[in-house]
Amino acid sequence: MGRRRALCRALASLIAAAMVSGCGSPVAFYRPGEGGADEPVVGLGGASPYVRSTPARPKAADPPGAVPVAPAGGRVYAATGPGMIAPKARDMPARLYVASGHGIEVIDPRTMRPVGRFGAGAVASRVVPSWDMRKLWVADTVHDVLVPVGARSGGHGRPVRVADPAGLYFTPDGRTALVAAGRPRRIEVRDPWTMRPRAAVPLPCAAQDGDFTLGGGYLVMSCTSAGALVRLDVAGRRVAGTVRLPAGARPGDLRLSPDGGTFFVADAARGGVWAVDARTFAPQGFLPTAPGARGLAISRDARRLFVSGGGTLAAVDFRARRVTARWPLPGGGNAVPGGVSSDGRALWLADPDGLVYAVSTRTGRVLRHARVKGRPAGLCVHPQPGRFALGGTGLYR
Structure with missing residues (x-):
């Protein structure tokens, strides 16, 4: 028994000496309250080492699902690459929402067959996804309303009265909606979820x-008429x-580049x-x-800018600032872009003559097309890669 006690005392002395001499665990341990949230701590009887004892409470002013504004690595489109939904x-199912003037035609981009229609009676000029991408806002500049539509259900809510909603945007932090009104000339600052007015600029x-x-x-x-x-x-x-x-401009x-x-x-x-x-707001060329x-539309690898109009689609290299390709578009019309496919292989466009089609972002060749009723004034490809939507025509970050 005496020998066992002596061995125990010797072993304890060795352990203490090892600790003093600098022998330690290969994993860094911290006292409670120090180190990171996912790092182990030392302290018998303390809180669990991998859980904060008092979790941070979200700010009351933050909207649901708010994310950091700064893009990853300082690159504007770092979160909009291929497949980054x-x-x-x-x-959400991939859909094409075509503002045809008398409503919204919904098309399956894989089969190019119509799968729904909503907003009958509304003179739709464009379709804009909400900041969190869970619903769509249909702009009707004739009746001066914005109509909310569920991106999954297709059911629409009560129209919101807005004077001439020419454009709809959401701040990157998701806290503010900005509606560009043509009559009178102003920006209406609104709640991004209810569209209740807050101010006007x-x-x-x-x-x-x-x-x-x-x-x-x-x-x-941009102010087109004022140049x-x-x-x-x-x-x-x-x-x-x-x-x-x-x-003349x-x-x-x-x-943004x-x-x-x-x-x-x-x-x-x-x-x-x-x-x-x-930064300086001065023209460079x-x-x-x-x-x-x-x-305009941006490729999924953020290397090219696609410019459409006048029956032509041009590809511009951002870094070299030169045109690398020009492709003719069907019918030679003024097609408006709706967005690049999630995999980056196709650019979707809508022509006022009633044609909706996808062209290859590599060759400019028409890949798929469909005819719709009315005169398409806007096209929305939904969903698209990105952490959130900024509104406009296919703005994502």
Whole structure:
């Protein structure tokens, strides 16, 4: 018995000496309250080592499902690559929503067959997904309403009265909806879930198409008839600047470059795109693409900008700032883009003559097409890759 006690005391002394001499666990342990949330702690009788004793409570002002605004790695489209559908939208069926003037035609993009129709009686001009992508907003500029539609059910809610909803946008943090109104010329600040009005910002011109700066603090919009761009300070609810393009310009759709440094603005009158510095708000130059350039879309790898209009689809290399391909479009019409497919292989477009089709983003060849009734004025491909939707025509981050 004495020998056993002596051995125990010797073993304890050895362990203590090893601890003092620097021998330790290969895994770093921390005292309770120190280290990271998923790191082990030392403390007998303390809280469980892999669980916070007092979990952080979300801010009351945060909208459901809010995510960080800053893009991963500083790249604007880091979360919109092939197949990067947000978890909340992965179980939604892929659909094409065509605003045909008298309602919304719903088409299965795989079979090109109609699978539904809603909004009968509404003169739909465009379909915009909500920030969380769970519902769609149908803009009716004739009856001055926005109609909410369930992305899964197809059932529509009560129309919301909005004066001439020419464009609908959502701030990257999901807390604010911005409605571009043509009559009167202003931006209406609204609740993103109920569309209840909060404030209104007068504009110097009638704006419609737009995109956000890298951090989301500003919304840059084009005023086609005035040949100008306007920059809205979202938090300050004021116009922070305007820039008038050279005489004869008619700016339309615009997109932020992948590095966040430049806005590319389509110009149907001059047949190309303007490059505008996102920081100084000064024009950097003009790149001819094809007559009638009006619609823009970005490839899934964020290397190319697609410019449609005037019966032509042009592909522009962002880094080289040059046209790498020009492809003729069916019928030579003014097709409007609705978005790039999730796998990045096809660009969907709608022609006012009633044709909806997909072209290869590699060759420009028509892959699939379908005829619809009415005169399509807008197309929405849903869902698309991204953490959230910014509204407009296929804006995702």
